Amino acid sequence: MLDTWLQALQDSALPTAIREGDRLFPWIEGVHVLALSLVVGSIAIVDMRLIGMASRERSVRQTTAATLPVTWCAFALAAISGGLLFSSNATTYAHNVFFQIKLLLIAAAGLNMLSFHLLLGRGAQTWLTVADTPLRGRVVGALSLGLWILVVACGRWIGFTLNAVT
Amino acid sequence: MTLRALDPFCTWLAATSLSQAIQTAEWIIPAVQTVHILCVASVMSSVLMIDLRLLGIGARGQTLESVASRFLPFVWWPLPLLLVTGATLIVAEPARSLENSVFVLKMALLLGAVAVTLVFSLPLARDASFWELTAGRRWSARVLASVSLPLWAAIVFAGRWIAYTQVS
Numbered sequence: 001m002l003d004t005w006l007q008a009l010q011d012s013a014l015p016t017a018i019r020e021g022d023r024l025f026p027w028i029e030g031v032h033v034l035a036l037s038l039v040v041g042s043i044a045i046v047d048m049r050l051i052g053m054a055s056r057e058r059s060v061r062q063t064t065a066a067t068l069p070v071t072w073c074a075f076a077l078a079a080i081s082g083g084l085l086f087s088s089n090a091t092t093y094a095h096n097v098f099f100q101i102k103l104l105l106i107a108a109a110g111l112n113m114l115s116f117h118l119l120l121g122r123g124a125q126t127w128l129t130v131a132d133t134p135l136r137g138r139v140v141g142a143l144s145l146g147l148w149i150l151v152v153a154c155g156r157w158i159g160f161t162l163n164a165v166t
Numbered sequence: 167m168t169l170r171a172l173d174p175f176c177t178w179l180a181a182t183s184l185s186q187a188i189q190t191a192e193w194i195i196p197a198v199q200t201v202h203i204l205c206v207a208s209v210m211s212s213v214l215m216i217d218l219r220l221l222g223i224g225a226r227g228q229t230l231e232s233v234a235s236r237f238l239p240f241v242w243w244p245l246p247l248l249l250v251t252g253a254t255l256i257v258a259e260p261a262r263s264l265e266n267s268v269f270v271l272k273m274a275l276l277l278g279a280v281a282v283t284l285v286f287s288l289p290l291a292r293d294a295s296f297w298e299l300t301a302g303r304r305w306s307a308r309v310l311a312s313v314s315l316p317l318w319a320a321i322v323f324a325g326r327w328i329a330y331t332q333v334s
Binding site for chain 2: 038054153
């Protein structure tokens with residue numbers, strides 16, 4: 001059922017053009033690497049602030065205000081470019097274990113971020129100060145940093161476990 | 167290009183025991199590429215935060231000096247690690263990069279991007295308000311930011327294109 005749908009997806013016009021053209025795939029991949037570098041980097045800025053490794057002279061709220069717009073724009077770009085790369089070989093990617101793990105890790109990172117925002121609502125004053133964050137903030141930050149590093153690793157491992165150009 | 171002249175060197179390097187060891191262990195190249203991309207993430211995001219401030223789009227409530235001092239270390243310190251991981255990838259597959267004109271272009275763009283970053287950061291280190299003193303300097307700082315972003319982005323694209331422009 002899913003495979004039928006994925007097959008239809010990769011047989012449609014744009015995915016076929018990406019798969020069969022010489023230039024489209026590398027260009028989209030370039031956009032994907034650029035976008036993901038900004039997603040991971042901008043999230044790392046917040047994570048390192050939460051952990052207390054950087055930007056300690058600024059509050060968590062100030063840090064997220066500066067980086068979140070970058071994170072969301074870059075994430076949209078990474079999701080669109082990643083979706084296009086996926087569509088060009090949907091059936092192969094869907095069965096790749098590193099691709100599956102990567103999606104799960106992104107979902108986990110999203111849930112982790114959601115829990116952070118819920119915490120943020122709960123103790124608003126805490127995140128407006130420049131003091132060290134409470135333990136739960138540091139845990140969320142460390143978890144986020146670790147998850148995104150694994151997402152990047154999985155992404156790279158996908159390239160080495162397909163019969164495609166790496 | 168006469169990059170083919172590097173053939174003997176590439177052949178010798180690929181035959182060294184270090185290169186052979188990297189080629190044999192399948193996990194080393196993706197692991198090194200992962201570290202390389204994480205360093206790229208640090209550089210690109212930090213450059214973007216500084217450039218957004220220079221262009222007046224982001225962080226307008228902060229001085230340029232405070233934004234720069236917060237993010238410049240995250241531009242500079244990954245660079246040695248990028249060189250080491252990049253060099254490891256070259257040792258593993260010398261001809262893939264060294265005989266590839268896109269790699270040469272990438273290195274030229276890198277020198278340009280580092281030069282632009284130095285032109286911005288060195289005067290700022292001497293005088294925190296350097297880029298804000300005159301209208302001309304404010305304008306120059308914006309030009310630097312608009313040059314810096316596409317330059318760093320082009321390095322990322324060139325890096326990915328190395329995989330698709332192999333000399334056979």
